Every structure is written in structure tokens, then in C-alpha cells.
Amino acid sequence: MGKVLRVNMSDLTTRFERLPDRYANMAGRWLTSRIVHDEVPPACHPLGPNNKIVYAAGVVTGTAAPTSGRISIGGKSPLTGTIKETNSGGLAGQKLSRLGIRAIVVEGQPKEKGKYWVLKVNKDGAELLPAADAWLGKGLYAAYPLLLDRFGDKVAVLGIGTAGERLMANAGVCVNDPQNRPSRYAGRGGMGAVMGSKGLKAIVLDDKDGPGVPIANKELFDTGRRKLVEALQTHAVTKPGGGLNTYGTAVLVNIINEAGGFPTRNFREGRFEGAAKISGETIHEVCKKRGGVGMTGHGCSPGCIIKCSNVYPKADGSELVSVQEYESVWSFGAQCGIDDLDVTGELIHLCNDYGLDTIEAGVTIGVAMEAGLAKFGDGKRAIELMREIGKGSPLGHILGNGAESTARVFGVVRCPTVKGQAIPAYDPRAIKGIGITYAISTMGADHTSGYTIAPEMLGVSGKVDQFSVDKADMARNFQYATAFIDATGHCLFIAFAILDIPAGLEGLVEECNGVLGTNWTLNDIGRIGGEIIGIERSFNERAGFTRVHDRLPEFMKHEKLPPHNVVFDVPDETLDKVHAV
């Protein structure tokens, strides 16, 4: 059995507990949602003393399983008011697992505001240290090197930036990548603000001489692992030299734009005339042309064999930012009417530096443009607006709290959010299944909670018509499968391969059985996924959410999206049917 590290920020104590038997096989999202469900009063204030923040890596994280370095972070979200799980690559998940720690639970709140601590965890135990002044109030590109100086450059750092220190609802939790950049994020839902509200600047994980991950059945695990590797290396989307590896996730830009579902200028249009300029193909080309540090096929976490990340160079070949990915080049690009990767790169860099989720931040800038604070397409002004967040000005506080807060403050009605969270880079009016996912997700608009784009756009797991509205079953199945994958610690991108290649799917289950000594079958994927979603919905119900909140923004029901001139016409009854089974 693994351990749970419980950290009490009210009295600044830490203690290790045995993982309760009832949580025996839980990990990743399954475990964070379970603990949050069991321990957090659903109606509590997300930034108050009764919320908790829970960190847990997946079932296979820390093993040799491919592309499995995810760490889940859970709690009640200050952005949405719902339960939240957000996961990240980078170095943290594997180190946490290899320390034999199944979860860190941070609770309580220091009496004194504005004081910060760092939680240091290594094989000898855990310790809360006062944060040095030098680590606070500055960008993470400056703070991370100082933290690594202090704690050694072989550690993982889960940290918050000034956005988190200022309790902004769009603050994410940062994780260093293999080159120690502060560039990987458990971004969505404002868990960085929850961490900030606990007075926790960073968690430093040093797994040197740690116990490692126990594997109950090594042979079975290896069998499964090999099948999954084989699938990932075969599938067109995930294989070496495949779409993700060559062009990064922004390979989607041209595809979604072509389909008329690429939200443009705050969801006014579904096709962006500047799409090609911010596409994955262009990213690839610029990296080659400018040279220097520029590269695609960068891995965000050790052991990833998909490697969809990139390092984007400035004109002189020096590093502008890692990573220009689909959601980020869309949110700061098409959503803001900006068609310049040097500008999107600068904006993503600011997000990394301040500690913000790029989707929410970009959608927020688009909403600010809608409010008249800048013209669509004005990259210079977009950068200035983002810098207000870094300054902590009143305007920065507005923007740092996300799209819905910004819309509220400026009286903007066209606000593309669900349950307070910004809608990602697929317009649900043109691609109905993902709209169902946004509406019914337990965490507000979130494409990663059930990525129906796979069949709707990519022909993965079959091909279905983007405009068809009868997708309740599909949306449910994707949510369940996703929740299961989020429990395993694998990156969601393995889904492309395992949805199409049955052996890969078997391999996934065998990996888990190998680690845990369980006898799960393929049927357990839906059972466990359903259980996770059920836990989350139970929390939300007690937090005051009803089917009325499982809806898209009103304007999408009556405002037609060019070029297909479609509204979101999935009946409410279909939305309600998804979880009525």
C-alpha cells in the first residue's frame, strides 16, 4: 500500500498516513476526485480554509509505461465552483510515484495572509519551509531557477506564479519540463489559486533513492506495455513522424478551420482567414527555418513516445517559448483575431511566467476585445493587456480571473463559457458532440473530458458527421473512457491509438493489472470511468449544480456561426440523457 502525505497549512504540520483500503486501487483523477468528494464540503468557498488540494499521479505513472507521466490535481475550483481535476505532464508525476506517495492532501489555511511556504518532499520525509522573498512576486522564468538552485536541478517543482499568489481564478499549477522550463501546466480551473490560498508557493519533489513503484505482476505489465507501445508507434496520429510528433497538436488548426469549427474573434465565426499562419505546419517550418533551439517532436515528460511538444524559436534562433500548442495558438490566435506566431508565442510565454492557463487567458483577451478594451487582431494591445495581469493592477485582476469574470465586469453577454470555464478551440455549433461534452462535463467546458473530436473530425474510432446531434451515447462513452485514462496516468493522447487498435486497449488494461495485481477487463474501463464521473457529479449536485448548468451559453442557441450558419441545436433532452443512465 502506498502512503498519503497530509499537509495542514493551519498549523504547518505534515504527516504520512497509510492509504485507506477503500482507496486501494485508485490513482490519478480517480483518487483526487474520491478524496475531494469524501473530504471537502461541496458548498465551501474554494479559497477558504475548508477546501483542499489533492495531488496524485496515475496507476502506472513512474513505471516504464509509455507516455504516462501525468499528475492529477484536484479540489473545488474557484473558477467553476465544481469539483476539479486538472492534470499535467512534466516531471512531477513520476517523482511523486517513485517516492511511494499515492497522494498529497493539503488542507487548512495559514492565519496570516501573504505568507508562503514550500513543501519539500524526499525519501526521508516531508517538510514545510518558509518561502524566500526572492521566490515570490516574480515571474516563474526567474523564480524556477532560484528554486532549482536551492533544491537541486534533479527535482520536480509544482509551483504557482504571481497569478496564484494573487488568488486569481485562472491561476494554474506549473510543473517543470525535462529541461526545467516552467512550461507544463495543470492549468485549468484555477487550482493555482487554491494552492495560493493555502500559502503554498511550491511543492518540491526529490525522488533520489526513493522506493519506486511496486509492480505486482511484472510480466503482465511488460506485456501490456509492449502492446501499448506498439499501438502508439503504429497509429498515424501518434507514431514517430506522425501528425502529433511532426507538427504538434497544432496540426489540428487547418483541419478544424477547414471544418468551419475554429472559433474566431470571440466565437463570431468558425473559420479564420489567418489560420494557416498559426498552423502546426507553419510551426514546423519556422522551427526548421529559424533553427537554433527550435524543434518539434519535443517530449514534455520522460518516457513519452508521442512527443507532441515543441520549442519555438525567435527569429535569431533563441528560445521564444515552449510550447505553441493547438489550444494556445488558437486562444491567443483566432479567438483574438491574431495570425502571428511570434505574438502568440509571447503571450504563451507570459502565461507560463505568471502561472496562467492559456485557454482561459486567450479566451479572456478575446472577451476583453469584445468589451472594447482592444481591437480584434491587435497583438500589441493583447500583450499589454496580459502584462496588466503580471502587474496585478485592477484590470489585471479582472483578466486574471478569467473570461466569465471579465465578461461580468464589463457587461459582455457573448461569453463563451460553461460553468464559468472558457470553451476551448472547437465551436460546438459546428461540431455537436464536443458541445455535448462541454455542456455535461463535471468541470465546465473542457475538451479533454470527452474528446469526441476524434471521431467527429479525425476519423479515429470511426467517422461520424460533425453536424449530427444524436451523440449522447458517444459523449458518455468518451467521458467514461477519459476518466479511466486520467486514472492511469497516461496522457489522453494515447486514446487515438487505443480507440483504433484493440491490442493497445488491452495493453492499457494489462499494464494496470500488472501494477496493481487486479483482474480488470475491458468492461472495467466503463465501470471505473462511470464511477469517477458519478463521484464528481455527486459533489457538484451538493455544490448546487443542476441540469440547468449543463448547458452551453445562450447566444450559441440563437446566433448563427459562419461559414455553415449553424446554431447549437442539440436538444436539452439529449444533454440530460447523457448521465441519466
Place this chain on the structure above:
Amino acid sequence: MGKVLRVNMSDLTTRFERLPDRYANMAGRWLTSRIVHDEVPPACHPLGPNNKIVYAAGVVTGTAAPTSGRISIGGKSPLTGTIKETNSGGLAGQKLSRLGIRAIVVEGQPKEKGKYWVLKVNKDGAELLPAADAWLGKGLYAAYPLLLDRFGDKVAVLGIGTAGERLMANAGVCVNDPQNRPSRYAGRGGMGAVMGSKGLKAIVLDDKDGPGVPIANKELFDTGRRKLVEALQTHAVTKPGGGLNTYGTAVLVNIINEAGGFPTRNFREGRFEGAAKISGETIHEVCKKRGGVGMTGHGCSPGCIIKCSNVYPKADGSELVSVQEYESVWSFGAQCGIDDLDVTGELIHLCNDYGLDTIEAGVTIGVAMEAGLAKFGDGKRAIELMREIGKGSPLGHILGNGAESTARVFGVVRCPTVKGQAIPAYDPRAIKGIGITYAISTMGADHTSGYTIAPEMLGVSGKVDQFSVDKADMARNFQYATAFIDATGHCLFIAFAILDIPAGLEGLVEECNGVLGTNWTLNDIGRIGGEIIGIERSFNERAGFTRVHDRLPEFMKHEKLPPHNVVFDVPDETLDKVHAV
């Protein structure tokens, strides 16, 4: 049968309709809530084209019934997301009634943003006129005289200030008082922003040669009216020279402070050391001492025989503001740690000028102080903060959206709101019944939705222990009776007299029967009140509200309020019981 004036702001048309039979006897809050319930999609965006704003005077408004000049304004609130009814004195209610108009319903939304119209209504009909540039973007103390120049000084003007033009969720709807000051407000819930979202700067009501209010049974009406007048002129609270007439509503300051329920410095304490300096007694004394225009016993609407308003003078006897009332001197006073009536007067003046609710504005400044934007007690800085709202700066937009929005933007957990609306001047930890009212009100924290302070503090309608928690029945009865009074068009303050003097209560019902030709008995008060609350709760349920929202802020359950060191300990089950009958 009266008429309904329907105003469509999408195509800028007006038309009169016959009041539907099913609404026959409805007026005031009964009618606004009924129309909103029947016509507004509960999940709509409050500032979008599908919300409506409804204006209706009470059953007896426009007759000789005493203290009955109220006009109700209803819609979906941008502050709370619930249904909203907010009512005001001033000149508008009576003129609307005397025009034979039972309700004005404004719907739709102009395509072009930032354009404004004025709706002119007189005996000949209704007309939408483009608002002159001179009326826009300036304070109401400058704009109202221009509107009265244009439309004559015998009209009522229902108008919005710059806060409403800017769609701020704390924008109220202003009504001129008998001296044509822009000083009476249907303040709570942001209906000024809804009016702004419709492109409606003002409604001008000219009742010259209007048909007047038909009275079905004049004799019965007169009998009832005389009984009510007698009660009002007899009861210690409401009689000439009584508490309200002599000292205004701020007569409560010393009483509530003494009881330890006067929220101080953002609800940190229940007693304010500077209370005496902002009390009704001091207001009365200053008005006498400074002379000039200063007066207590001012009537806010023709035919009021209580006259609890005042005109507060500057040191030189010229007018500072009308009116320094209990809620306003508390919100800008104790809530902000300010003990200077010249400062509270200036702050109230700014609310009148910008078009803001004083309760929400003062609580918001207290929350801003909590966030560190000013020190508690710093009146100069409080004025500066309020002026930001007038400027429309980003900070002003934050503050203009109310307390919860401000708390959200600055990460403040101690946010004294229920369903997004600021808690008024009675700390529910020290006075439990009003806490139940706040929690279960259909419109967020609102003392006027069930003023249990009468028995809990004033010995009106019996005397009950302030700390007793078993008050579900009392809270329900007060809500029902209040809803009925809000339907009649009487000021809620008649309740003091009719709760203690049975003949006054009979008189109220006889007045209504006299006007409508109905045969209501005392039992119909509860029936009609219950029906109104039921309508409102049905709307809210379909807007996504559950019992989880019928709760006080979390901090009040665990943070003790001095001097009695009490938390809010009314069980959730009691709250749920109120409307479970």
C-alpha cells in the same frame, strides 16, 4: 381592465394591450413576478435580448391610500441570476397608475450598442425618442434637470445613471422625489443594468389628464383607507412625531448597535464604536443645528403620512444629500468603519448621481477595504474608490458590479452576500430570524423580503429572542405578508402599524377590495403572498437554484461575531423547512 404597454427595443415599437384576464387583480410585485415568470426564459442572460424588464405600480397606488406610492420593477437580476422585484417611492408609481397602465413590459434589445432611447408616456400614448447626447454619460444630478426641461417639471422620470449605461450589476433605477431630486431608487438587484441593456435611458411618465385609478367600491375603499390612516397615525413607530418621522430609519442605528447586530468593518464585529455619530438622533440634531434646507420628516412620495426621509445639510445649510437612511449610513458607515455623516452623505450623493444601490455599494467598499484597497475608516479613500465607478475605470467596473464581483476579482473570502447580493445592516449571527430571511429570500440577501427585525428588535408583532433559532414559521409568514404588501403598492413600513393594530390590517384588505371589487379576507394575505413567493421560487428553480443556494456565507458559520461571539447556528434543516410547506 387596465392596459399593458409593451415596448420592443429590437424594432423600437410600442403597443398597448389589454391586461390578460388571468392577471386581473395582480399589481405591483405580484404582477411583475407573474409576467417575468411567464415570459422570461429562466436561464437567459440577464443582459441579453431574452430578459425583460417590467414596471408595475401597486393595487392602490395612485389612489388616496396613505403611503402607497410604490412602483415595482421586475426581471431577471444580473446581480443574483434570480428573479427580481425591487420597488421605489418617488413620483413614478402614482403617475403610472393614473395613466391607466397596469404594467410596462420592455423586451428585446437594440442591435446597436451604446445607443439610448427615452420612452415618453402620456394620456395620448407612448413614444420612443432617441436620447439626447446631453443626457448621457453624466451624473443624474445634471441629467435629471435636462430631462425635466425637455419633458416638463410635472413628470416622473424612471432613469438610469452611468452605472446603468455601463451595464454594471449594481445599477439601480432612479425615480425623482417630490422636489424632483434623483434620489429615490429601485436600487437592488441591478435592474438599472437591465434597463441599460435594453438601450433605455429613461421612462418619462406624464399623467396630466390621465384617466386615474378606477375604484370599484368607493365607500369600502374609504373605510379601509381611514382605518389604515388611523393605525399609521397611532403606532409609535409610524405616527407623526414617532420614531421614523422624527429620526428617519436611522433611528435603528443605536438599537441594532446596542443589540450587537450592527455589522462593522466588513462583518468582523457586531458593534461599532462610532455608531452614535451616524445615528438618526445625530442626523436629526445636525439638521436642526445646521438649518438651511436640512430637515427630517421628509416625504419621498406624495400622500405618505409616515415621512421617514430627510434632507441632510452641509455645514453652510445647503443641501448635501437626500436621504441619509439607516441602510446607507450603515453601509458607508459601520461597514467601512466610517463614523462621519458628511462622508456618508457624500458617498450616498455619489450613488444617487451614478445610479447605484447604496447597500450594495457600501458593502462593496467594505469588501474593497478587506482586499486592501483602502484602510477601514478612511473616508477620503472611500470617496476616491466610489469616484472610480463614475469614471468607468477598470476598478470602477469591478466596484460597480457589487460586493461579490469585487470579492471574486480580488480573492476575498469574507464576502457578505447571499446569491450574489450584499447582506444589509443586520448581522444574522446576532439576529437569527433575519438570517433565515436572507438565506431563503427569492432575491438574495434582502431584509425587505421578510423584516423579522420587527419582532426580534422592535417588539412589533410581539417580542422574540434575537438568538432563538426556531424561526422558520416566522420567516415564512413575514415573507408572505411582505409579498402581499408589495403587491398593494404600500410602503413596507405600514407593516409596523398593521402588525400591531388589527383594524389597520383590515383596512389594508378593505382598500384593496374597494379598488378591485374583490372579496379578499385576511386569509387571502397569506394565500396571495404565498402564491407570489411560489411563482418566484419556480422561476429560480428553473434558473438553476437549489436549497444549496439558500444559505448564508460560509464564514458566518465558523467565525464568531463580537461582542456576543456567536456564529450563525440556524440548522440547514430549518432553512429548508421554510418553503417546504
